[in-house]
Amino acid sequence: SAKDAKTGVVMYDPQTLVHQPNRLLLLGDLRRALERQDELALYYQPKVGLNVDRLCGVEALVRWNHPVRGMVSPAEFVPIAESTGLINRLTVHVLALALRQARSWLDAGHEIPVAVNLSPRCLLEPTLLDTVRDLLTRHGVPARLLRLEVTETAVMGNPTLALETLTGLHRQGVRLAIDDYGTGYSSMAYLKKLPVDELKVDRSFILNMTASDNDAILVRSAIDLGHNLGLTVVAEGVETAEHVDALRLLGCDIAQGYHFARPMPAAEVVAWLRASGR
Numbered sequence: 444s445a446k447d448a449k450t451g452v453v454m455y456d457p458q459t460l461v462h463q464p465n466r467l468l469l470l471g472d473l474r475r476a477l478e479r480q481d482e483l484a485l486y487y488q489p490k491v492g493l494n495v496d497r498l499c500g501v502e503a504l505v506r507w508n509h510p511v512r513g514m515v516s517p518a519e520f521v522p523i524a525e526s527t528g529l530i531n532r533l534t535v536h537v538l539a540l541a542l543r544q545a546r547s548w549l550d551a552g553h554e555i556p557v558a559v560n561l562s563p564r565c566l567l568e569p570t571l572l573d574t575v576r577d578l579l580t581r582h583g584v585p586a587r588l589l590r591l592e593v594t595e596t597a598v599m600g601n602p603t604l605a606l607e608t609l610t611g612l613h614r615q616g617v618r619l620a621i622d623d624y625g626t627g628y629s630s631m632a633y634l635k636k637l638p639v640d641e642l643k644v645d646r647s648f649i650l651n652m653t654a655s656d657n658d659a660i661l662v663r664s665a666i667d668l669g670h671n672l673g674l675t676v677v678a679e680g681v682e683t684a685e686h687v688d689a690l691r692l693l694g695c696d697i698a699q700g701y702h703f704a705r706p707m708p709a710a711e712v713v714a715w716l717r718a719s720g721r
């Protein structure tokens with residue numbers, strides 16, 4: 444709520460009023476969902492090469508099929524998990540599901556790298572390194588097939604600890620990506636120190652790149668920066684053939700977005716691969 448300076452009237456933000464009890468209810472339900480483990484599932488969105496038209500991997504995106512509310516967006520429940528300790532359990536669950544899936548694709552003859560999102564808090568979790576190592580071993584997945592995505596903001600929150608965690612993961616052979624690039628701050632000097640392999644340009648810049656010169660310039664400089672640092676550059680939120688053409692001209696390596704495919708259940712990925720000839 445905010446007090447209007449002139450009238451002295453306290454105005455309640457309807458969002459907060461509706462939102463707070465909602466958050467509490469969801470929190471309880473999420474705790475239960477994590478115990479029972481049958482309402483959370485992963486969808487997978489393909490990442491496609493722009494030079495060679497090939498599948499380069501998939502990003503795992505968590506979905507919550509709530510018994511009463513139906514599908515709850517991760518944009519809604521991941522922040523709730525983050526503001527409580529639940530995010531670590533959610534992450535372990537997501538990692539296990541993603542690695543089990545990578546293993547079952549391997550068994551079917553498909554070597555598909557899988558990317559998992561790490562919340563800022565996970566980078567500060569001392570057990571993360573052991574958890575990742577154990578899960579890779581338990582599921583029999585080579586570390587190079589696991590990608591972990593972290594945001595610049597997550598890294599900048601506690602650069603020393605984050606660097607330590609990322610270095611440990613990298614030593615295990617796990618690939619790392621900077622997610623949502625362009626939305627936070629990070630100096631080139633700092634990026635250079637991070638053991639990352641991939642830069643994912645945030646979809647807000649891709650969305651307008653064919654309409655706004657500023658966004659086109661931003662995308663171009665992100666691609667150049669990534670390449671100067673020896674990173675693979677991925678564009679997120681690629682929705683149109685125009686985006687694809689523009690990104691190809693700029694030398695972007697990989698694209699992900701509705702133009703190629705929406706996130707889909709694991710069972711549809713191989714069919715999509717066949718149908719698209721990739």
Ligand code: C2E
Binds near residue numbers: 504517521561699
């Ligand atoms: P993100 O990591 O930036 O993931 C990309 C989001 O963009 C996904 O939303 C995806 O469905 C959406 N997207 C992909 N292509 C397009 C496109 O062409 N146009 C548009 N408009 N959107 C597109 P989603 O699945 O709703 O996930 C939202 C966010 O929730 C993710 O953003 C990520 O930050 C978080 N999230 C999802 N799964 C997990 C998870 O397992 N763990 C954690 N910590 N966060 C997760």
Ligand code: CA
Binds near residue numbers: 502560592
């Ligand atoms: Ca991501």
Ligand code: CA
Binds near residue numbers: 643646679
């Ligand atoms: Ca992203």
Ligand code: CA
Binds near residue numbers: 623
């Ligand atoms: Ca995002």
